[in-house]
Amino acid sequence: MLRDYYPAAATAWAHLPGGLTRPEARLILTAAPTPTQATRLTRRRLETLLSSAGRTRLITAEATRLHELFHVRALRQPAEVEDAMGRHAAALLTQLDATIASAHTLWTHIDAMAEQHPQTPIYRSFPGMGPLLAARLLAELGDDPHRFPTPRNLRAFCAATPITWASGTSHKVSHRRKANPILAETGHLWAFATLTRSPGARALYDRRRAAGDHHPAALRRLYARLLGSLHYCLRTGSAYDEDRAFTASPEPEPETEHGT
Template structure:
């Protein structure tokens, strides 16, 4: 293109009026839509239902107004899918940012769906160059993310119900607590199904307990004497008429935990199938101590859209592995970063917190980070964040190249190994 053509194109672009921009305040039943023109004047203010007809009407309103760019507070769901399929450029502005942006238009900062939609639309108009368009991961990654997060929610529900069962047993049957390693293990749930009351536990002799353990294929039936001694030494539970009544609560909790365990196992099987079929599986399964579920969680939360994280710093910042720095005059404060992707941070910290058990470089860095943290009065999670930041640089490089983590090519690891030799 010649200099004259470039100049002509720039002149035409400058004379063309900017297209209107839109903002949508997403809700479960209906959505507030606002459209502003190039001068920030609101030219449309509508409420549309969250139905197929409502979303079609929204698309017609946006198209008729000449909108090409739309802002929302969340980056998933039917509304986003519909906008992207219709060819709109979508920007995601976090709710905490919208809360601060309200101050532009008034000191009160009141929350209103229509007003938030207007703020979103006007922010695209004024701050377009600071916003990054939404980029989607592949359907395989989105599906894996849904499965991984569903498993995480079920695990949280299992932990909560296990705590509820433990509290129940403290009154009803204290001897069953710590009888086996985990309160929600298969052997504990089987024991509570067969012996839900103190009266039935009293019936047990060492021989009877050993016979029952054999029916459960317990790996250590020879430990019967110790298990029986634990039952007899524990505080006695509820007896009499109330024992049978309270046993119904125990049975309900046992049934709930049994179901949760089965569903978690089923999801883990799906996670393994989805992960091993994913093109990026080789990157994350090669990481030390990653396993299947941990590797799948890392992949699901980082995603497979390389343009989303053009630098390792962009990944470490969103994962909360770098501190937040505030400076005013001579005062400089370095503190914990709160505005992060919490799902991503959870996946990264979970991996980093266990990686030092299987990698000499990670163990050395974690040891030095803990010593430094103690010297400065920081806690143990601070050292984990330091290690996570270092790992994210390694992961980012492997992820960008689509290559497995190779300890032989990890120069920092080889330096530690050489020093220890």
């Protein structure tokens, strides 16, 4: 919607984590929901809004950047249309604020509940495993350490192993697409997060990319390896160990996926 009448606001925070969901973005858009109102914001007013939103660093530089951006000449909608779209945007911002507040409340509750579970320290000991990912995995896998007899059973349940199709001389290995969507998404996020937190995970990912795997396939291979370590830790009640996970007795890797 902003691209249709307020392009400066659509791009002002696009390069920053969170984008329009950032507190300063929502507060400034609430104060100036139209480009005409944005041009009336002084640098001092922008600094005040940034401070009110919780920003503590580079306030003057950020206020100057936004002030210059809001004063760049651009095509405008007719005044009446711009005002109507601004009111619509303000209503949407109210809904966005409520959604973010509800999500934060839910996240806090989930984190508090998960911390009470005895298996949470095991999950959190893994690299890249934040409180939300740990709670998701714990909720989907359950807390029975003997639910999955082997690591292969756990990988299959989490869609981390490919499917092999064989008929006569035909043989095809493909990605398992029908799976629990929460586990599939969690695995992708978890494996991606380990790339900057675990040297062993990064080395495995790089080897798979060098062997011809695309990015999603390499992450699934890494996810499968992490699940093997998680299975062992849950069965033995031990915390994650980087050396044992990636250097001691590496497990055989599954077959190469084709067409991913």
